[in-house]
Amino acid sequence: MQAINIKKLSKTYEDGTQALTEVDLSVAVGDFAALLGVNGAGKTTTIGILTGLVKKTSGQVSVFGFDLDSQLEKVKEQIGVVPQEMNFNIFENVIDIVVNQAGYYGIPRKTALAKAEEILKKLNLWDKRHAKGRELSGGMKRRLMIARALIHEPRLLILDEPTAGVDVELRRGMWDYLQELNTGGVTILLTTHYLEEVEQLCKNASVINKGSIILSDSVRNLMSTVESEVYLVNIESTENLKNWNHQDVTVKDENTLEISVHKDHSVTEALKLLEERGVIAISIRPKSNRMEELFLNAVKQ
Ligand SMILES: Nc1ncnc2c1ncn2[C@@H]1O[C@H](COP(=O)(O)OP(=O)(O)O)[C@@H](O)[C@H]1O
Ligand SMILES: [Mg+2]
Structure with missing residues (x-):
């Protein structure tokens, strides 16, 4: 029942x-x-x-x-x-x-x-x-x-x-x-x-x-089922990102990046990747939570 x-x-x-x-x-x-x-x-x-x-x-x-x-x-x-x-x-x-x-x-x-x-x-x-x-x-x-x-x-x-x-x-x-x-x-x-x-x-x-x-x-x-989570990263400058193409990183403006973190990876790993390029993150926040992402994906289908 x-x-x-x-x-x-x-x-x-x-x-x-x-x-x-x-x-x-x-x-x-x-x-x-x-x-x-x-x-x-x-x-x-x-x-x-x-x-x-x-x-x-x-x-x-x-x-x-x-x-x-x-x-x-x-x-x-x-x-x-x-x-x-x-x-x-x-x-x-x-x-x-x-x-x-x-x-x-x-x-x-x-x-x-x-x-x-x-x-x-x-x-x-x-x-x-x-x-x-x-x-x-x-x-x-x-x-x-x-x-x-x-x-x-x-x-x-x-x-x-x-x-x-x-x-x-x-x-x-x-x-x-x-x-x-x-x-x-x-x-x-x-x-x-x-x-x-x-x-x-x-x-x-x-x-x-x-x-x-x-x-x-x-x-x-x-x-x-949500593959990845998107974060907005506030950075000092995009200077060191010139000519850098990474599928998970999108430059939004001079001080903002959007990074997509796959569910098998952590935010820390993503930040380390940026640091290796000489990009220092000042702050980071999720663009949307996982559930939201899921919901939007489901509705789009
Ligand atoms: N009394 C009603 N008469 C005509 N259409 C209605 C009435 N109540 C709801 N609807 C329509 O039915 C659909 C579903 O509405 P509803 O069940 O209130 O959705 P939700 O609660 O998810 O916002 C909407 O298109 C809404 O405009
Ligand atoms: Mg209602």
Whole structure:
């Protein structure tokens, strides 16, 4: 049994937009999986279908063995979803937003209150429990949506671009919490275009582009397929590089080189090569990370 099992899922919106074309996607129980794709690729549509908000055109979807068509309520019970757009009542208190959600699942208020306390404390929102939704910062609003998604203790947590608009420090805090949930047995699927997020958090990733899955593998395998990584090197001058043709080195301007480092080599080796030519590197930074490279390559194909 898979946490998510999607077969040949297609979706054409009423205006004729074909958002998904025969998408196959499976997420194992206990996985921390990513659905990666640029804007408009079909991520939110996929999630909308999984959570019963968007009607599929064709294909099969099951969640922990429950069929979306015949057991929608069961499917919904399994899933906690953190939507891309804020959709809580901003005039309600934090604690009410979380506890009222429990009502939809028939959870008694007393049980829900205890659970809400536990989750809000974990997400550093307990001090804000009497604040109105609209008084929260962007990061807090996002965490509130996570708290609300977890109130019925779902086995599967789906997050649609969870860290968009969340600052770097808070993002790390959120990552730690998501990792803790996953270790505790919650299967997680997140959509993102922050590739760093996938590299840090996820075990498996699928890349979706124009409504089709173009790549699906373990993050480790996906990363090892990236042949080389490109670095930008800041140098004092290109003087010593005149008439030097090296396939992995491109002169960008007087003070910048682009070097491509094959996965079997290290940056240090590359820098040594430059040093032998009398070129001193002042600073070096990756032009893009491996995952980004991979993603761009996949989309180009
Ligand atoms: N309600 C809708 N009606 C018509 N087209 C839509 C609707 N929602 C999304 N789309 C279109 O479907 C495609 C996939 O969108 P979406 O699933 O939101 O992508 P993503 O979440 O990856 O950015 C896009 O072309 C988008 O414009
Ligand atoms: Mg989206």
